[in-house]
Amino acid sequence: MLQKGRISSRSIINTVIAYSITGFILCLAYTQTSHETEFLANYRLVLTLVLIPIIIKFLIQLIAAPLSGVIDFFRDKPVLGQEPSVSVLIPAWNEEVGILNTLRSTLAADYNNYEVIVINDGSTDKTDQFLSEFIAQYNPNNPIKLRYFALENGGKAKALNHALQYANGEIVLTIDADSLMHPKAIRNMVKKFSSDKVAAVAGNVAIGNGHAGLGIIQQLEYLCGFFMKRADSVFNAVYIIGGAAAAYRRSVLIEAGGFDHNVITEDIEISTRILGMGYHCRYAPDAIIYTEGPSDLKSLCNQRLRWKYGRFQTFIKHRELFFNSSKTNNYYLSWLLLPTALYAEFLLLLELPLLTLFFTYIVYTGDYITLSLCILLISALVSFQTSYDSQPRFHMRMLYYAPIAWLIWYVVDAVEFQALLRSLKRLKRKEGLQWQSWNRTGLANPSPTESEKPML
Template identity: 40%
Template sequence: MSRPQYILKFVVITLAYALTIFAIAASFLFVPNQVDTISWVRTLIIIFASTLLAKYFFYMIVSPLETLRVFFARLHWRAERPYYYPRVSVIVPAWNEEVGIVSTVRSLMRSTYDNLEVVVVNDGSVDNTEAMVLQFAELFASKTKHSNTAKKIIYAAQPNSGKGAALNRAIAHSSGDIIISIDGDCIADKHAIRNFVEYFRDESVMAAVGNVKIANVHTLIGTIQSLEFLFSFYFKKADSLLNTIYIVGGAAGAFRREVFTKLGGYNTTNITEDIELSMRIQDAGMRIVYASDAIVYTEGASDLAGLKKQRLRWKRGRFETFYAYMHMFLSAHPRHNKFLSFLVLPLALFAEIQLLFEIPFVVFLYFYSFVATDFSSFISGIIVVSSMFFFLMIFEDKSTRRFSFYILAPIGWCLFYVMTYVEATALLRSVFGFITKEEVQWQKWKRTGIQA
């Protein structure tokens, strides 16, 4: 981390602690005054926010049940299918990934699962991606030519056609029964592939989403993203239990080949081809689970500009996908999951509507707190977010029990304001772009790479 980045992170964390301490102290030092003319607005905002908080508390209660379900289900799977060793194809789309592509492939070649092939498709890169992949593939082949490993690297190149087309090309070159997609800036844990495969012992499982973690947590933006991912992926346990997962991200997604033979490949016109495929799987009544122990590390956006570009693409793509699958909202069709159709998808849209008003709501709450000397809203936020942090540290994997997470727990409520700003601006731009048909490309930001 550069010196300016270190100073920025230190200053922001210090200010967040100062604001937290002030809010706690002020709640004891000042007597609240009732401001009748505007107090009803504050009450309305709190009720509005509580609807989504109720969802998160429900997810926190339900998520540990998925851990128990998987534990006992695995005992059954292993008894039913004691020998399960399918061929796995890991597909890696690459567009100007010279910074991290070798680390990605190297991490896959270090996998504890041997019946594996890695298919890299170069989507018209103009940097050294091709040379670096071919050099590593040649080196790996020379080192393993006298071994009995089943691992191999397949390379293909095409003119720049987009991520969806690159993924489809990779599938065409693959031979595995299980197909796993990993982005060219990711590093897979050495047990990730093996752990992914375990979930497919259950013949009802058609797809699985892995546990993605931010690797570059040294920057302020990286730290905030790591906290966001910690919460969002933990809550996927509840979605897995209810079969309401509708996003299998490209950074770590696994599929039976049957998904592609029955439903077709990735959509090449949707800018979030992973979300579109996930919704298509749900639309077909197929089951998606969360593989919490299939851990993949990704390089998050390193600065605010890069993060805004990423979230713009995500927001816009989700809008397009929701529009294409409107028939799944409030659907009574037998193949559609009722929790997904009547609860999860409508709440996802409601959250976007709330996001449009969240920044003015927060500004109003600050204004009201100082006018009425009533800081209970902030105390509630501190208690709720801190409690959720400590809950995750108890029930999530041991990587969440780092000292840095304990340091950030009391100020997490404050740091999440950064994500609120990013998400709100991305939402406004995506709505405008959706209306005006503005094109959004496979966007990149400046990468520094992460090491395997």
């Protein structure tokens, strides 16, 4: 079964405090009468205007996302054959805790025509020992071909490029060495390659240890983030395809020149580059990959530093995609996704003074109704996203946190803010960043009876 985790007393206390704050604000909205001056009304207007680009993007995605299922029903017509060959690449660096469970879950996939390639990128722990012992006991008559490469440490991108030279599959799928693959994941990602223009597909990553504390925060973030990928998929413009659950057309990877080892987030860079080449990138919500999220704040902050820094590297490298008006360009990507992503980073820098002004306005005017409406809207959206997800039972606990999700997002923003400041500092000093790791306890393979069948 997936790691359950024990809910700490601190988590319970924090949840009670968050509910108390939320309840207090709702009571104030019901009992207090608001009063505002012309100046304060103008301030609220200015704040709204500042948020307009983000609001427009959010509304477009909110409308498009629920339509993705209907659209995919008509366009998911396989052109590669019923079971095209697949190569699953598993890069690993110091992954002794979870690598074997990752490998076992991959070998248990409900798919016939695939091979598995594990790449040990110079691990200094027992990763090589565990993998070597597993390979030695692997049945040579097993129809699933299993290969293992032990390399000197060179980074994740170089490890993937090395494996790409030996991969035979028409589709190349990557999965992190701390993740578990749902049996249907390969099949459900492959079916998204329904056109020769589709070059990459993102899977649905779920936090497998999201039962308490930071896990809850990450599970909420992943749930909402991947819901929005449905909208990006409608427009064939999923530009963030995480390496934990990614599938690529091998011929396009070779055409693109493989993964870029100069960008720390090689997964985001390659999907952005593929879009820039004129290909489509889509999302498979029913291709589930469970991953272990950081369990302590320092590790979470370092992970987000890597993501933020790598995304800035990608933006700089592919800056020509911003507001690109060429006929072959994806307008949704160039005129909406990328500009608003960069604009959101700018707003994040200003979030503390903006929030201070906002709550000062709320307290001074007594306009708690506006804040209450925001709380209720966020709660409704989280509830809708939970019920609409491919595995609603897995995310069911999010319904308990929906009323306090607005406060949880402030924690997410705080983590993102520190990552932003550290990234900008590194970019200014032209400092690099290495492949990071953190203490893990591992995820156990879900049994067939405990694995929920993903829904469309």
